[in-house]
Every structure is written in C-alpha cells, then in structure tokens.
Amino acid sequence: MPQRTLTTDRLTLVPLTDDHLEYEVELDSDPEVMRYLDPGRPRSRSEVTELHHGRLAVADRVPGLGFWAGFTDGGFVGWWILEPPERPDQGPVRGQAELGYRLLRRHWRRGLAGEGARRLLQHGFADLGLDRIFAETMAVNTASRATMKSVGLTYVRTFHQDWEHPLPGTEHGEVEYAITREQWLGR
C-alpha cells in the first residue's frame, strides 16, 4: 500500500514531497524545536535539504510508512512520521514502526501533536497491520514523553547511546515508549 493522505478533525496529513522542503527548513531553524534533537542547534538550509532526501526515502523502505506534513486551515503545523526501525536494538523491521512528530512552536500545546499521532496509530494498526509502534526521545524531553503517554504509549526502557556532540541532559539517557496492537485494540 503506498503512503496515504490521512485526515483528523483539524489536520490533513499529506505524504511528504519536495513541496514541503521550505516548511522543514522553517521547523529546523528554531532553536527551541531543536533543543532535544541532534545536533541541538538550528539546522542550516543545506543540512535540512540533505535530510529531506533521506526523509523522502523512508517511504520507499516499507510500503505505507514515511513522513507526513500536517496542515490545518491555517497552514503547515509540523510533521509526523511512522518509520521502520533502524538500529538492531529496536527490534525487527517487519511489523514495527517508530512514531515521531515535530511541530512549529506557535502550534504547541493545542493538542495537535497528539491528534496527528493518534491518527497514525490508527493507520498503522488498522490499515497497515503493524504489531507494535514505539517512540524514542531524550529522557529530559518532557513534551515528547507527555505526548507519547497521552496517545497511549507506555514506558519501556531507558537506554544510552554514544553521541558525537552530547546535548545537555544526555546523561539521563533516551527513553522508549511503545504500544502493541493488542493494547491499542483494548484501549
């Protein structure tokens, strides 16, 4: 199944294309958005352009997965992702996806990250037949952890990764949250 456009009450989630590059540049230019994200500082346009190609390629790795650009009536708000696992410690690629989200600061605390994430969980389990959806963030990223919890993921583990330029708070590690298909069906 190719990646599909999804809707919620307020959001239209559109598979990422080259048309969305300027929005990605705007998102990653905000130091607050990048605070808990590698490299912990705003990214330049050329850095984002390079990342953009990698983001588009996610959709080719597993049919149905990828990045979605999210829009309300007022325009672009951010992106959401369902991505196949990359690292060996994340478990099998088959049947699993990693959930992520990144919103423009002016749209924070409006319930939009959660609204889009709930739609991706529904899509992942009901349409794509996934068995497990997980999410990772720095332990100190309170907003991201709260969003994971709010949409039904539960804490799995704290782990430590080697970073070339560790961000403040790295000493507290990364956390994984997850929800299985059974848990989602019984929610």
Ligand SMILES: CC(C)(COP(=O)(O)OP(=O)(O)OC[C@H]1O[C@@H](n2cnc3c(N)ncnc32)[C@H](O)[C@@H]1OP(=O)(O)O)[C@@H](O)C(=O)NCCC(=O)NCCS
């Ligand atoms: C993380 C992020 C996407 C959350 O977006 P958001 O639209 O503000 O989140 P929502 O409004 O949907 O809130 C979801 C839940 O998290 C809670 N929450 C959000 N931000 C919070 C914060 N700073 N502190 C405490 N709780 C917070 C909300 O109260 C809500 O919980 P509830 O449903 O129990 O009321 C946003 O802060 C962001 O883009 N941050 C920068 C990028 C980033 O760190 N992404 C995650 C990388 S892993």
